[in-house]
Amino acid sequence: MDKRLIDHHADRIQTAVASNAAAKSALIASWRRSSRLHRLDPTEHASPRRLTEIELCEARQRIEPLLVAAQSTLNRLYLAVGGIGCCVLLADRDGVPVDRRGAVADDETFHSWGLWTGAVWSEESEGTNGIGTCLVEQRALTIHRDQHFYTRNTLLSCTTAPIYDHEGNLVAALDVSSCRADLTKSFVNLISMAVVDAARRIEAENFRMAFPTARIVLAPMIDKTVEALVAVDADELVVGATRSARLVLGITQDCLKKPLPASNLFSAASEEPENLAQAERRVLHRALARVNGNVSAAARLLGVSRATLHRKLKRLDVARVSQPCDSPVRWCSWTG
Secondary structure (H helix, E strand, C coil), X not given: XXXXXXXXXXXXXXXXXXXXHHHCCHHHHHHHXXXXXCCCCCCCCCCCCECCHHHHHHHHHHCHHHHHHHHHHHHHHHXXXXXXXXXXXXXXXXXXXXXXXXXXXXXXXXXXXXXXCCECCCHHHHCCCHHHHHHHHCCCEEEEHHHCCCHHHCCCEEEEEEEECCCCCEEEEEEEEECCCCXXXXXXXXXXXXXXXXXXXXXHHHHHHHCCCCEEEECCCCCCCCCCEEEECCCCEEEEECHHHHHHHCCCHXXXXXXXXXXXXXXXXXXXXXXXXXXXXXXXXXXXXXXCCEHHHHHHHHCCCHHHHHHHHHHHCCEEEECXXXXXXXXXXXXX
């Protein structure tokens, strides 16, 4: 790279870092961390540090469940962006790509840039960059060309979104990178939307795999673009929640250590505790619905006699039961 370009980029960064703009600009704040906290020099020309094969294997093992959950989404994302000269990287929380997708024809180029598994893209190592800065700021972002800290990375455009595990902890980052000079702002915006959507899909699949026997419920959200998932067990108790659900519903890890009824989260009347009759009525409704109103089948499902179930239906005013022409007796209509 031309020495004048290198010096110009370095001067631009140092001027910005020395100014008061860091308080107003997230980018300049990242440049300042790179320069003053991590003591990096923007003119550094050495390639990104790489892990050994053993270290990379250990990094993969640490997030193996997430890797399994991510495979189909990584494939779909690559199908969407691979044709425009991009590669897809899934990095761990230390900024190390542990899985990737890319065209074979581009492998040599991307490998030389360090857009490869085992390279270290933390902000501490590489300064301002898509993966490292996303992990520090915990938000989706794009670091486009000369926004990178190192001059040697200024031909790259990197769009990255954070990924949180089933307990709401930051665990990885999903990145789409390109070194094409003709990548327009419109394309970057489309890539950003695809990356954010893919990151949420990975989180959702990982969440479902973490609670294989639970019922996964979509929590009501003010922001309809954000999916908040809650895992509910057979007793209608909350056993897990995604980060989005935790933020919106006020669920903490301490909350999940104690029995937490799902109705307390989703019911508009959650301030009024559910009484025994309401809980029993809810159970009867579900049982009848599962067997299409067949009272005999519902009784078997609940482990009670048909006569006992009839008494409960009458006492709780759940439904009017009549004797149709064919047997067995059928549940006919709701009254409560």
